[in-house]
Amino acid sequence: MKNHSLGTAGRFRRSRSLGRTWENMIPKLLLACALISVFTTLGIIGTLISETTSFFSQVSFGEFFTETKWTALFHESQQHFGVWPLIAGTLLVTGIAAIVAVPIGLASAIYLSEYANPKVSKVLKPILEVLAGVPTIVYGFFALTFVTPLLRGLLPEMGVFNALSAGIVVGIMIIPLIASLSEDAMSAVPKNIREAAYAMGCTKFEVALKVVVPAALSGIIASFVLGLSRAIGETMIVTIAAGSTPQLTLDPTESVQTMTSFIVQAATGDNSFGSTAYGAIYAVGMTLFLFTLVMNLLAQYISRRFKEEY
Amino acid sequence: MSAEEVVIHHQEGESGSPTLSLVEKRERSHFGFRRWKNRLAHGLFLISTMIGVIVLGALLWNVVKDGWAWVTPTFFNNFASRLPEQAGIKAAFWGTIWVIGLTVPLTFIFGVGTAIYLEEYARKNRFTRFIQLNISNLAGVPSIVFGILGLTLFVRLMGLGKTVLAGSLTMTLLVLPIVIVAAREAISSVPNNLRLASLAMGATQWQTIRRVVLPYSMPGILTGVILALSRAIGETAPLIMIGAVSFIAFTPGYALDAFTVMPIQIYSWVSLPQPAFQHLAAAGILVLLAMLLSMNAFAVFLRNRFSKDK
Amino acid sequence: MSQATMTRNAIQIKDLDLYYGEKQALKKINMSIEEKTVVALIGPSGCGKSTFLRTLNRMNDMIPGVRIDGTITMHDEDIYNKEIDVEMLRKEVGMVFQAPNPFPKSIYDNVAYGPRVHGQRNRKILDEIVERSLRQAALWEEVKDRLKDRATGLSGGQQQRLCIARTLAVEPEIVLMDEPTSALDPISTAKIEELIQELKQKYTIIIVTHNMQQAARISDRTAFFLNGELVEEDKTERLFSNPKDQRTEDYITGRFG
Numbered sequence: 001m002k003n004h005s006l007g008t009a010g011r012f013r014r015s016r017s018l019g020r021t022w023e024n025m026i027p028k029l030l031l032a033c034a035l036i037s038v039f040t041t042l043g044i045i046g047t048l049i050s051e052t053t054s055f056f057s058q059v060s061f062g063e064f065f066t067e068t069k070w071t072a073l074f075h076e077s078q079q080h081f082g083v084w085p086l087i088a089g090t091l092l093v094t095g096i097a098a099i100v101a102v103p104i105g106l107a108s109a110i111y112l113s114e115y116a117n118p119k120v121s122k123v124l125k126p127i128l129e130v131l132a133g134v135p136t137i138v139y140g141f142f143a144l145t146f147v148t149p150l151l152r153g154l155l156p157e158m159g160v161f162n163a164l165s166a167g168i169v170v171g172i173m174i175i176p177l178i179a180s181l182s183e184d185a186m187s188a189v190p191k192n193i194r195e196a197a198y199a200m201g202c203t204k205f206e207v208a209l210k211v212v213v214p215a216a217l218s219g220i221i222a223s224f225v226l227g228l229s230r231a232i233g234e235t236m237i238v239t240i241a242a243g244s245t246p247q248l249t250l251d252p253t254e255s256v257q258t259m260t261s262f263i264v265q266a267a268t269g270d271n272s273f274g275s276t277a278y279g280a281i282y283a284v285g286m287t288l289f290l291f292t293l294v295m296n297l298l299a300q301y302i303s304r305r306f307k308e309e310y
Numbered sequence: 311m312s313a314e315e316v317v318i319h320h321q322e323g324e325s326g327s328p329t330l331s332l333v334e335k336r337e338r339s340h341f342g343f344r345r346w347k348n349r350l351a352h353g354l355f356l357i358s359t360m361i362g363v364i365v366l367g368a369l370l371w372n373v374v375k376d377g378w379a380w381v382t383p384t385f386f387n388n389f390a391s392r393l394p395e396q397a398g399i400k401a402a403f404w405g406t407i408w409v410i411g412l413t414v415p416l417t418f419i420f421g422v423g424t425a426i427y428l429e430e431y432a433r434k435n436r437f438t439r440f441i442q443l444n445i446s447n448l449a450g451v452p453s454i455v456f457g458i459l460g461l462t463l464f465v466r467l468m469g470l471g472k473t474v475l476a477g478s479l480t481m482t483l484l485v486l487p488i489v490i491v492a493a494r495e496a497i498s499s500v501p502n503n504l505r506l507a508s509l510a511m512g513a514t515q516w517q518t519i520r521r522v523v524l525p526y527s528m529p530g531i532l533t534g535v536i537l538a539l540s541r542a543i544g545e546t547a548p549l550i551m552i553g554a555v556s557f558i559a560f561t562p563g564y565a566l567d568a569f570t571v572m573p574i575q576i577y578s579w580v581s582l583p584q585p586a587f588q589h590l591a592a593a594g595i596l597v598l599l600a601m602l603l604s605m606n607a608f609a610v611f612l613r614n615r616f617s618k619d620k
Numbered sequence: 621m622s623q624a625t626m627t628r629n630a631i632q633i634k635d636l637d638l639y640y641g642e643k644q645a646l647k648k649i650n651m652s653i654e655e656k657t658v659v660a661l662i663g664p665s666g667c668g669k670s671t672f673l674r675t676l677n678r679m680n681d682m683i684p685g686v687r688i689d690g691t692i693t694m695h696d697e698d699i700y701n702k703e704i705d706v707e708m709l710r711k712e713v714g715m716v717f718q719a720p721n722p723f724p725k726s727i728y729d730n731v732a733y734g735p736r737v738h739g740q741r742n743r744k745i746l747d748e749i750v751e752r753s754l755r756q757a758a759l760w761e762e763v764k765d766r767l768k769d770r771a772t773g774l775s776g777g778q779q780q781r782l783c784i785a786r787t788l789a790v791e792p793e794i795v796l797m798d799e800p801t802s803a804l805d806p807i808s809t810a811k812i813e814e815l816i817q818e819l820k821q822k823y824t825i826i827i828v829t830h831n832m833q834q835a836a837r838i839s840d841r842t843a844f845f846l847n848g849e850l851v852e853e854d855k856t857e858r859l860f861s862n863p864k865d866q867r868t869e870d871y872i873t874g875r876f877g
Contacts, residue, residue, distance in 0.1 A: 503721040510787075511710065513733075
C-alpha cells in the first residue's frame with residue numbers, strides 16, 4: 001500500500017491478546033470444517049479405487065465388462081464376474097421408474113406452477129414434501145406388501161420379486177424430486193413472457209406447453225437426470241422388492257438384481273474381507289458411483305449451460 | 311375471451327371481414343377444440359398431481375392396517391425375537407436414538423462451520439467454487455456408497471468396528487450436504503446492514519457472526535438440521551453396509567457398542583417369510599413415521615415461531 | 621482552511637486517493653475536521669461523499685478491490701497503518717447508517733451490544749450505559765418502560781434514534797452519519813436534526829446528506845464533492861452564500877444534481 005512512518009501513540013492498538021489469536025484461529029477452524037466434505041469425496045474415490053484395483057488383480061477387466069454372468073456369491077469354482085446383469089437390472093428398474101416418474105412429475109409441476117390456485121398448492125406441496133420424506137425402507141415395504149400383490153392380481157404368473165413393482169415404487173419415490181425441481185424451473189420463467197402469450201389468445205395449456213415448458217426446458221431436463229440418478233442409487237426398495245437374481249433381461253416381470261442390491265447382499269453375507277466376492281462390492285460400488293457422478297455432473301451442466309437469460 | 315379471439319383471427323389472417331360477430335368468429339376459429347383440449351389437459355395434470363396424494367394415502371393405510379394392532383407396550387419393551395408375538399423394537403429404538411444423538415452435534419458443528427466459512431470468510435475464488443461444487447456433488451452420491459466409505463474408513467481402517475460411533479460418523483458425512491445447503495441459505499438471508507452495524511461499532515468479524523448472524527439465521531439452520539436428521543433416521547443402506555446387525559438383545563450403553571436401528575430392524579422383518587413379521591415391520595414403520603412426523607412438526611413450529619420476529 | 625483557532629483537529633486527511641479496482645473514486649482529498657463540529661458532506665449521488673465517509677472508519681476495507689493512498693490521521697496516527705486495530709478505530713469512530721438497522725434483539729440489548737462486544741459484562745454498568753445513551757439520543761422517555769421489547773417494533777424514527785444511541789454507547793469521539801434521515805418522515809427528521817445539535821457538544825459529527833437545506837440547518841462546515849473531488853470546503857454560511865467555485869454555485873443553485 002504505502003509507507004507509514006507515523007508515531008506509535010497506540011490509541012488504536014491493542015496488545016496481541018488471546019482474543020486476537022482466537023479471532024485469527026476461527027477462519028482456519030471453519031476452513032477445516034469445509035474441507036471435511038472435500039476429504040469425504042477423496043475418501044470415497046480413494047477407497048473405491050484402491051479396493052477396485054485389488055479386485056481387478058483377481059478378476060480381469062475384460063471379464064467384468066464382457067461376460068454376461070454374475071455369480072459373485074457362489075462358490076469360488078463357479079464364480080463369474082460379468083457386471084452386465086447388474087447394470088441391466090439397474091437400468092430396467094430405472095427405466096420403469098422413469099416411465100412412471102417423468103410424465104407424472106412433469107404434469108404435477110405444470111399443474112402446480114400453471115394451474116393450481118395458491119390455496120390448492122398450499123395443500124398439495126406439503127403432501128409432496130411428505131412423500132419425498134418417506135424413508136425408502138417404507139417404500140420397500142409398500143412395494144412388497146401392496147404394489148406387488150396388486151400387480152400379481154393383474155399378472156398372476158408374475159413372481160413375488162419382480163422389477164416392475166420395484167421400478168414403479170422407485171418412480172413414485174422420485175416424483176416429488178422431479179416435480180419440485182421442474183416447478184422451480186417453471187416458476188422462474190418471467191410473468192411477462194406468459195402474459196405475452198395469453199395476450200395473443202393462448203389457452204393455459206398452450207401457454208404451458210409452448211411457452212413455459214420450452215423456456216424452462218433445461219431445468220426440467222436437469223430434474224429428470226437428477227431423478228434418474230437417484231433411482232440408480234436407490235437401494236432398499238430394490239433390495240426388498242426386486243429380488244436377487246442377477247440376469248440379463250428386459251422383462252419387467254422377472255426378478256432382477258441391481259448394483260445396489262448386490263452390494264447389500266454381499267455386505268450382509270458372510271464374505272470374508274479380502275475375498276474376491278468382497279472385492280466385488282467395491283468394483284460394483286465404483287461402477288455405481290461413476291454412473292451417478294456422470295449423471296449429476298450432466299444435470300449441473302445442463303442447467304448451467306442452457307440457463308435462459310431472462 | 312373476445313379480445314383473445316380477435317387477436318387469434320389476426321394471426322390466422324381471417325379477420326378480413328369486420329362484420330363477423332364474436333360467436334361466428336368463435337365458430338370459425340378452432341377455439342372450441344382448443345378450449346376442450348385445455349380442459350382435458352387441466353384434468354390430466356390434476357390427476358397426475360393427485361397420484362402423489364393417493365399413493366401417500368394408500369401407503370399409510372397399508373401400514374396402519376398391517377401394523378396398528380401390533381404397536382403395543384410389549385413391542386416397545388422387548389428385543390427382537392424369533393417368536394413374532396414376543397418381538398419388539400427396544401434395541402432398534404434406542405439404537406436410533408443413539409445414532410441420531412451423536413449425529414446431531416457432529417452435523418451441526420461441521421455443517422454450520424462449513425456454511426459460515428463459505429458465506430462469511432471464503433473469498434470468491436476457484437478453491438471456494440471447488441468446495442461448493444464438491445458439496446453439491448456429494449449430495450447426489452447414493453447413500454450406499456457412503457456406507458462403503460464408512461465400512462472401509464471407520465469400521466476397518468480406523469478400527470472403530472461395527473459401533474454406534476462408526477454409524478454416526480457415516481451418517482454425518484451423508485447428511486452434511488443437506489445441513490450445509492440449508493445453513494448457507496439461512497446465513498445469506500441475514501441482511502447485510504446488520505453485519506455492517508455490528509462491524510461499525512468495532513465488533514470483530516467473529517463477534518458479528520456469533521452475536522448477530524447466527525442468532526438471526528438459527529431458525530433456518532435448525533430447520534435444515536431437522537431435515538437432515540429425518541433423512542438420517544430413515545436411512546437403511548449405509549448402516550447395513552457398516553454392519554449394524556438386527557439381532558441385538560441389548561441397548562447401546564456407550565458410543566463403541568454394537569447397535570441396530572429402526573430401519574434395519576424393519577428390513578430384517580420384511581425379509582422374513584412369515585406373515586406375522588410383516589405386521590411387526592408395519593408396526594415398526596408406524597413408530598418410525600411417528601418419529602419423523604413429530605420432528606417435522608417441530609421444524610414447522612420453529613419456522614413459525616421465529617419467522618414472526620423478523 | 622483556517623488553522624488559526626486553538627481547537628484541535630479530530631481528523632486530518634492528506635492526499636487521499638481511493639480506487640475501486642481501476643476506477644478512481646476519490647481524488648487527492650485534503651481536509652481537516654475540527655473537534656466538536658458538525659461537518660456536512662454534500663454533492664450529487666455518486667460523487668464520492670459516502671465513499672469518503674467510509675474511509676474514516678475503514679468500512680471500505682470489506683469491499684474487495686479497494687485501494688487507498690494518502691493518509692488519514694487521527695490522534696497523530698495514520699489509521700491506515702498496518703499496526704492499527706480496526707476494531708479499536710471503529711470504537712472511536714461510530715457510524716449511523718442510511719436506513720435504521722437495529723438488531724432483531726431487545727432495545728436494551730441493542731444499546732448494550734457495543735459495550736458487551738468490547739468486554740463490558742457488569743450488569744450495573746451496562747444499565748447505566750444504556751440509560752445514558754438512550755437519554756443522549758432523546759429516546760429514553762419513550763422506551764424506558766419497554767427496554768425488553770423488540771427494537772424492530774419501534775417506529776422508523778425511533779429506530780434511527782436507537783441506532784444513534786447504540787453508536788453512542790461505546791463512547792466514540794467521532795460519529796459518522798450516512799444520510800441518516802433519508803428514510804424518515806419530516807417529524808422524525810426534525811427530531812434527529814435537533815439531536816445532532818445536542819450531540820455536537822460532545823462529539824465530532826460528519827454527516828452525508830443529499831439535502832442542502834439540511835446541511836445549511838445543522839452543520840458548521842460544509843464540504844462539496846463532485847466526481848470524486850473535494851471541490852470546496854468552508855463555513856456553511858459562507859459556502860452557501862458566497863461559494864468560491866463556480867461548480868459549487870451551480871450545484872447549490874440547483875443547476876445540476
